[in-house]
Amino acid sequence: MEGFGVSLAFWILTGVTLVAALGVLASRNLLHAVLFLILLFVGMAGYFVLLSADFLAMAQVIIYVGAIAVLVLFAVLLTPRAGRNNGETRMFLPALLLCGTLLAIILFVITDTNWAVADESPSVTAADLGEALLSRWVLPFELASVLLTVALVGSIMLVRSREEEAEDAV
Amino acid sequence: MHPFLITDNWYDLRDLGNLSGRLLELLDDALPFGLVYVLAALIGFAASFLIFVLPSQLIVGVYGERKLIGRIQSRYGPNRVGPFGLLQPVADAIKLMQKEALTPKTADRALMYLAPIVFVAPCVLLFAVIPFGPNMVFADIPVAILYFLAVSSIPVLTTFMAGWSHNNKYSLFGAMRVVAMTISYELPLVLGMLGVVLFTGTLALQGTVLWQKELDIWLVFLQPIAFAIFFISASAELNRTPTDIAEAESEIVAGYLTEYSGMKWGLFYGMDIGYAIAAAAFGVTVFLGGWTLFGLEKWVPPWIIFIGKTHLFYFLFIWTRGTLPRLRIDQLMTFAWKFMLPIALLNLALVATERMFWIEQEADDSIVYAFAIINIIAAAAAVYGWSRALGYRPEETPLRPRLVSEAGGFVPLESGGEGAT
Amino acid sequence: MTPGLEHFLTVGAILFCLGLTIALSKRNAIGVLMGIEIMLNAVNLTLLSFARFGVGHGPVTGQAFVVFIITVAAAEAAVALALAVSVYRNRDTIDVDKMNLLRS
Numbered sequence: 001m002e003g004f005g006v007s008l009a010f011w012i013l014t015g016v017t018l019v020a021a022l023g024v025l026a027s028r029n030l031l032h033a034v035l036f037l038i039l040l041f042v043g044m045a046g047y048f049v050l051l052s053a054d055f056l057a058m059a060q061v062i063i064y065v066g067a068i069a070v071l072v073l074f075a076v077l078l079t080p081r082a083g084r085n086n087g088e089t090r091m092f093l094p095a096l097l098l099c100g101t102l103l104a105i106i107l108f109v110i111t112d113t114n115w116a117v118a119d120e121s122p123s124v125t126a127a128d129l130g131e132a133l134l135s136r137w138v139l140p141f142e143l144a145s146v147l148l149t150v151a152l153v154g155s156i157m158l159v160r161s162r163e164e165e166a167e168d169a170v
Numbered sequence: 171m172h173p174f175l176i177t178d179n180w181y182d183l184r185d186l187g188n189l190s191g192r193l194l195e196l197l198d199d200a201l202p203f204g205l206v207y208v209l210a211a212l213i214g215f216a217a218s219f220l221i222f223v224l225p226s227q228l229i230v231g232v233y234g235e236r237k238l239i240g241r242i243q244s245r246y247g248p249n250r251v252g253p254f255g256l257l258q259p260v261a262d263a264i265k266l267m268q269k270e271a272l273t274p275k276t277a278d279r280a281l282m283y284l285a286p287i288v289f290v291a292p293c294v295l296l297f298a299v300i301p302f303g304p305n306m307v308f309a310d311i312p313v314a315i316l317y318f319l320a321v322s323s324i325p326v327l328t329t330f331m332a333g334w335s336h337n338n339k340y341s342l343f344g345a346m347r348v349v350a351m352t353i354s355y356e357l358p359l360v361l362g363m364l365g366v367v368l369f370t371g372t373l374a375l376q377g378t379v380l381w382q383k384e385l386d387i388w389l390v391f392l393q394p395i396a397f398a399i400f401f402i403s404a405s406a407e408l409n410r411t412p413t414d415i416a417e418a419e420s421e422i423v424a425g426y427l428t429e430y431s432g433m434k435w436g437l438f439y440g441m442d443i444g445y446a447i448a449a450a451a452f453g454v455t456v457f458l459g460g461w462t463l464f465g466l467e468k469w470v471p472p473w474i475i476f477i478g479k480t481h482l483f484y485f486l487f488i489w490t491r492g493t494l495p496r497l498r499i500d501q502l503m504t505f506a507w508k509f510m511l512p513i514a515l516l517n518l519a520l521v522a523t524e525r526m527f528w529i530e531q532e533a534d535d536s537i538v539y540a541f542a543i544i545n546i547i548a549a550a551a552a553v554y555g556w557s558r559a560l561g562y563r564p565e566e567t568p569l570r571p572r573l574v575s576e577a578g579g580f581v582p583l584e585s586g587g588e589g590a591t
Numbered sequence: 592m593t594p595g596l597e598h599f600l601t602v603g604a605i606l607f608c609l610g611l612t613i614a615l616s617k618r619n620a621i622g623v624l625m626g627i628e629i630m631l632n633a634v635n636l637t638l639l640s641f642a643r644f645g646v647g648h649g650p651v652t653g654q655a656f657v658v659f660i661i662t663v664a665a666a667e668a669a670v671a672l673a674l675a676v677s678v679y680r681n682r683d684t685i686d687v688d689k690m691n692l693l694r695s
Binding site for chain 3: 006007017033044052056057064079089091093106107111117137141148150154161
Binding site for chain 1: 261311312323324331345352360
C-alpha cells in the first residue's frame with residue numbers, strides 16, 4: 001500500500017465516488033441518477049482493486065454494472081408514466097439530520113479507535129476464495145443459492161400480469 | 171541454447187515485449203519519476219495504433235468488410251476511390267468529419283454528447299489484457315477473463331445512454347432491446363466461459379494460452395459448445411448483423427443511432443469494429459491457442475500469428491453478417507433462454523465430470539484428446555437432440571410483443587398483440 | 592498521504608450515510624432502491640478494508656462475506672424491482688408517498 005500511484009488512485013476514486021453519490025442524491029432526473037449510480041459502482045470496483053481484491057472487483061463490475069444497473073434501467077423503462085422524477089419527500093430534512101448525526105458518530109469512532117493494522121499485504125487469489133467458499137462457508141454458500149432461486153421465482157411471479165396467468169391456466 | 175527459441179534479448183524482434191520493457195527501464199533511469207509512464211503510454215499508443223489499430227480498423231475493418239460483404243452478395247463493393255477503392259475509408263472519414271452534428275431540440279444534450287465518448291474507452295481498455303506474445307501483454311492480471319467480461323458489459327450501458335438521450339421512440343426501442351439482449355446473452359456466455367476455466371484452472375489469459383501450448387490442443391476442440399456459445403453471444407452483444415436488432419434499419423430506423431450524425435455516429439461505427447476485433451482477439455486467445463501455432467511461433471514472430479488469427483476470426487463475423495438474415499427479437503430471446511442456457515448448463519456438467527475424472531484418476535495429460543472426441547460428439551448430439559426436441563417453431567408458440575406494448579408502443583391487433591396498453 | 596484503514600473507513604461511512612439519506616428521502620421507489628444499493632456497497636467497502644488491513648481472521652473471511660453481500664444485493668434488487676413494476680401495474684405510480692391504501 002505504498003507509492004504515489006496508490007495515493008493518487010485513492011483520491012481520484014474518492015472524488016469520483018463521492019460526486020457520483022451526491023449526483024444520485026441531487027439529480028432531478030431518475031435516469032441521470034441511475035447513471036451516477038453506475039459510476040459509483042465502477043468507482044467501488046476501483047477501491048476493491050486498491051484493497052487487493054481483484055476477483056471481487058471484477059465480480060462487482062459484472063454483477064452491479066452488468067446485471068443490477070441493467071435491471072434498474074429496465075424497471076425505469078417499464079414504469080413510464082410514473083414519472084422520471086427523482087424528487088424527495090417531506091422527510092428530506094429529518095433524514096439529512098439523522099444521517100448527518102450518524103455520520104458524525106461513525107467518524108468519531110473511526111478517528112477515536114486505535115485500530116490494529118496488519119502491515120503485510122495479504123494476497124487472496126480467486127482459488128483461495130473459492131476454496132474458502134466451498135469448505136468453511138459451504139452452508140451460507142448453499143443458502144445463498146437457495147435465496148437466489150427463491151428471488152428468481154418470486155420476482156417472476158410478481159411481475160406476471162393477469163392476462164399471462166389466464167393464458168397459462170388454459 | 172537453441173538458436174530459434176525466443177530469447178529475452180531486447181533485439182529479438184519476435185517478441186516486442188522485451189524491447190519495450192528494456193526501453194522502459196532505460197528511460198526510467200534517465201527521467202524523473204512518473205514521466206516515463208506518460209511517455210510509455212504515448213509511445214505505446216502511437217505504436218499500437220500504427221501496427222495494429224490502423225490496419226485493423228481501416229483496411230480490414232471497413233474496407234475489407236465492405237469488400238467481402240459485397241463479394242458475398244454478388245456486388246463489387248467499394249472500387250471508386252483510390253486503387254481498388256482502398257481509400258474509401260479515408261473518404262468516409264473526411265465526409266463524416268465535415269457533416270453537421272445535429273442535436274434534436276428535446277434531446278438530453280449532456281448524455282447525447284457523453285455517450286460516444288464513453289463508448290470508446292472500454293474498447294481501449296479491453297486490449298490491455300490481451301497477450302500478443304510471450305511477453306507482449308500490457309497487464310497480465312490473474313483475473314483477465316473476468317476483466318474482459320466485466321469491461322465488455324459497459325458499452326451496453328453506453329448504447330442505452332445513447333438511445334435514451336434522443337427522446338425518440340425508435341431510439342428508446344433500440345435501447346430497450348440492447349438492455350434485454352444483454353441480460354439474456356450474458357448468462358450463457360459466462361456459463362460457457364466457466365467450462366473453459368474449469369479445464370484450464372486459471373483466469374489469466376496468458377495462462378490459458380500456455381495451458382493450450384503445453385497440452386498441444388486448442389480449447390475449441392475441448393469446448394466446442396463453449397466456443398459456439400461465445401461466438402453467438404459475442405455477435406449478439408456486438409450488434410453484428412444477424413443479431414443487430416438494436417439498430418435494425420428495417421424495423422426501428424437505426425435504433426439508438428437514429429439521431430446521431432457526423433463524427434458522433436462515426437465513433438459508434440468505428441468502435442463497433444473495434445469491439446468486434448477485441449472480441450475476436452479474446453476468442454482467439456481463449457479458444458484458438460492465442461499466439462501459438464503448434465511450434466511455428468519459434469520461427470515467425472508470435473504477434474504476427476496472433477494478429478493473423480484475430481483477423482481470420484473477424485472474418486467469421488463478416489461471413490455470418492453477409493450470409494444470415496436478421497432475426498426477430500423474440501426469436502433471439504427464445505434462442506438465448508430456451509436453447510443456449512440449457513446447453514451451457516449441460517456443457518458445464520460434462521466438463522465438471524471430466525475434470526473430476528482427470529484429477530481423481532491422476533490420468534495422463536493425453537487424456538484431453540479423449541475428452542476432445544467425447545465433447546465434440548456430445549456437442550453434435552446435444553445440438554441435434556435439443557433442436558429436435560425443443561426446436562423453436564414460431565407458428566406453434568406465437569409470442570405477444572409484450573415489451574413493445576409495455577413501453578407504450580403501438581401493436582396492431584392482427585399480429586396477435588393486445589393493442590397499446 | 593498514503594491511504595490507510597481510516598481513509599477507507601471514512602469513505603465507507605460517508606457513502607453509507609449518503610445512501611441512507613437517499614433511501615429515506617426519495618419519493619420514487621426505484622430511488623429508494625438505489626439508496627439501499629449504495630449502502631450495501633459502502634458496507635462491502637468497509638468489510639474489504641478490514642479484510643485488507645485487519646488482524647485476526649485473515650483476508651479470505653472478509654472477502655467471503657462480500658461475496659454473500661453481493662449475492663443478497665442481487666436477489667434484493669431483483670425482488671424490489673419486480674415489486675416496483677407490480678405496484679406500478681396496479682396503482683399506476685411508484686411514488687412511495689402515494690402507496691397508502693391502508694390509510695384510513
